Amino acid sequence: MAKNWAIAIGINHYSNLQSLEYAQRDAQSMEDFFRQEAGFEEVFLFTDDSPAIPTSTVSIPTQPTFGHVRRFLRSQFEEPLLEPGDNLWFFFSGHGVRYDNHDYLLLSDTDPGDVKYTALSINYVTQRLRRSGADNVILLLDACRHQGGKGEGIGGEQQQGVVTIYSCSPNEIAYEIEALQQGSFTHCLLEALQIQGEGLRQLLSVKVTGKMPVPQ
Numbered sequence: 499m500a501k502n503w504a505i506a507i508g509i510n511h512y513s514n515l516q517s518l519e520y521a522q523r524d525a526q527s528m529e530d531f532f533r534q535e536a537g538f539e540e541v542f543l544f545t546d547d548s549p550a551i552p553t554s555t556v557s558i559p560t561q562p563t564f565g566h567v568r569r570f571l572r573s574q575f576e577e578p579l580l581e582p583g584d585n586l587w588f589f590f591s592g593h594g595v596r597y598d599n600h601d602y603l604l605l606s607d608t609d610p611g612d613v614k615y616t617a618l619s620i621n622y623v624t625q626r627l628r629r630s631g632a633d634n635v636i637l638l639l640d641a642c643r644h645q646g647g648k649g650e651g652i653g654g655e656q657q658q659g660v661v662t663i664y665s666c667s668p669n670e671i672a673y674e675i676e677a678l679q680q681g682s683f684t685h686c687l688l689e690a691l692q693i694q695g696e697g698l699r700q701l702l703s704v705k706v707t708g709k710m711p712v713p714q
Contacts, residue, residue: 545562567618
């Protein structure tokens, strides 16, 4: 039987950028779904207060800084741990930006004036995840929230060999909804994942555009 592993990252507090309200909750909700409803074998959670990941040598801190997340991706996937037929999911809720024709995920300590060396390129994420040995790598990126800055949102760079679902197009903003205490993308994503055979892409494309009814 195919294995399913997942990585879920949610960043509320940014040292150098506008903080978010529900990104951490988004990641925790995805972790709950992966573990409890989908029965994933491994889920690695990175939030402001998530526990460290034990390894055979030393534990890896999971506060979502550039160093912690990059170290985890580098060390965890240096050798294939999964097999053909297995699935590896990567969920990110936070800020994202397009810089110098490349897409980047902004970590909690990213310097917006030094994106190339303090943010995580999606191309690097893809390269590391593909080393896992899994046939199927799925990126779920709620990372078009770079509000108030001059950068263009992510989504312009094509990722080869993976399925990538963005929260919105590069020139749009993914909103957090106070009434739901969740990002609109994550709310719709979880709803879609709980529906078998209904077409995940079609459901997301309809509901994340802002046409979703919001509870009063």
